[in-house]
Amino acid sequence: MATSTAKRFIWKSGKVLSLRLRNGQHTLLQLLDGKWRFAAFNIFRDRDEWDDVYLSAESLLFTNIAVKQFFIESELTPQKGVAPASDVHHEEDRISAGDTPTKYRLWKDSPNEFDITLIGGGPNRLRKIVDYNELFTPIANSEYEEYLHIEMKGVQNYPYLNERLMLCGEFGCNADPKKELMFDRHLPLEYRPYFELLAHTDNYEKYGYNPLG
Structure with a gap:
């Protein structure tokens, strides 16, 4: 790139x-x-x-x-010729997986086995803001489909947001590798570059992204 x-x-x-x-x-x-x-x-x-x-x-x-x-x-x-959507607004609700650094072993016992440490570890909870206060409700992994429209807590950054959007296009849906990991879902091998980018900036150039710093 x-x-x-x-x-x-x-x-x-x-x-x-x-x-x-x-x-x-x-x-x-x-x-x-x-x-x-x-x-x-x-x-x-x-x-x-x-x-x-x-x-x-x-x-x-x-x-x-x-x-x-x-x-x-x-x-x-x-794209000045494209009118913005008038019916789209920022969604404030978020899913929190906690604030504990947790080590994950992805694609265990396969040639693609990969270790990564992420903030999370569960249990997953729905975060709502009511009268400027955060309210949390537990979410079971089995309820994943009910919360497809809710994003994980935290902000997005380059280049793993770029990679996620590419995956959305390739899978034709709202693909979110980290969210799927937190809900203990099956992870397609196509997600590996995303996790490599999330794990270390040394991997940016490997996938054609700008080195930072």
């Missing part, structure tokens, strides 16, 4: 951007009210052409928050 030439990013709510992914595909993001909040859509194309696209909640993948670095390092192009 080419090195980003822009090292500043001007935020404007309602702006629509196309994002080039490392597999050569493009997808669309919309900036939301509240700085660094964005919406991702289940729209992926080989060409960066969007004249016939209509954004709405129907094609929404998820909303989340990303740090400034994601917007600076990613290959983003303003």
